[in-house]
Amino acid sequence: MVTGSAAQGSAAQGSAAKASAVTSQAMPPVGVLALQGDVAEHLRALRDSGVRPVAVRRPEELDRVDGLVIPGGESTTIWKLIEVFGLAEQLRKRVADGMPAFGSCAGMILLADQICDPASGQQALGGIDITVRRNAFGRQVDSFERDLDVRGIAGGPYRAVFIRAPWVEAVGPGVDVLAIEPGTSRIVAVRQGPVLATAFHPELTPDRRVHQMFVEIVRERS
Numbered sequence: 001m002v003t004g005s006a007a008q009g010s011a012a013q014g015s016a017a018k019a020s021a022v023t024s025q026a027m028p029p030v031g032v033l034a035l036q037g038d039v040a041e042h043l044r045a046l047r048d049s050g051v052r053p054v055a056v057r058r059p060e061e062l063d064r065v066d067g068l069v070i071p072g073g074e075s076t077t078i079w080k081l082i083e084v085f086g087l088a089e090q091l092r093k094r095v096a097d098g099m100p101a102f103g104s105c106a107g108m109i110l111l112a113d114q115i116c117d118p119a120s121g122q123q124a125l126g127g128i129d130i131t132v133r134r135n136a137f138g139r140q141v142d143s144f145e146r147d148l149d150v151r152g153i154a155g156g157p158y159r160a161v162f163i164r165a166p167w168v169e170a171v172g173p174g175v176d177v178l179a180i181e182p183g184t185s186r187i188v189a190v191r192q193g194p195v196l197a198t199a200f201h202p203e204l205t206p207d208r209r210v211h212q213m214f215v216e217i218v219r220e221r222s
């Protein structure tokens with residue numbers, strides 16, 4: 001009787017452990033660099049896309065995620081805070097080691113290998129072989145929305161929000177161009193291996209198809 005219930009207990013624990021292993025495999029932890037910008041919006045979009053969102057501010061937190069989003073915001077401020085929080089080395093290392101990363105707007109600027117017009121002291125983290133121009137579409141008042149065809153996204157045009165957005169001036173040979181802004185013919189979405197970047201803000205609209213694309217990349221790699 002005692003043996004029986006102990007056996008049942010351990011069987012129950014075993015299946016609970018299996019269930020949580022399945023859940024954590026199905027919902028890999030994906031970080032959002034939580035220093036400045038659209039952090040809450042990305043956390044929500046990731047949750048909607050079936051992963052476990054985690055706010056990342058410290059190197060140890062970065063160690064525990066299977067992918068990282070760098071949000072829209074202000075790239076010069078985010079860069080300063082990366083230095084203050086001592087994250088630059090670990091961020092560069094993880095991206096170089098193949099961690100999936102997705103940068104929107106300011107995040108695209110941070111993930112670019114080169115910035116043609118950096119603010120004084122601003123550095124790129126690097127990770128994707130592109131050159132970006134900050135504020136290329138103009139100032140805050142020049143913000144706009146546009147329907148884009150995004151390669152790899154099915155289901156019709158993607159309504160993209162641009163706010164003081166950068167554009168991509170040059171791409172290296174290993175970079176896939178995913179979207180062009182039709183008004184300017186400029187490149188606004190790119191992918192190189194597990195690194196994805198958009199000049200626009202998928203976190204600010206309810207359409208989750210770009211986050212879902214990133215989550216697919218994370219699942220393939222984890």
Ligand code: GLN
Pocket residue numbers: 071072073074075076104105106107109134135163164165166
């Ligand atoms: N222009 C901003 C920068 O340089 C980016 C704007 C944004 O993320 N909306 O970081």
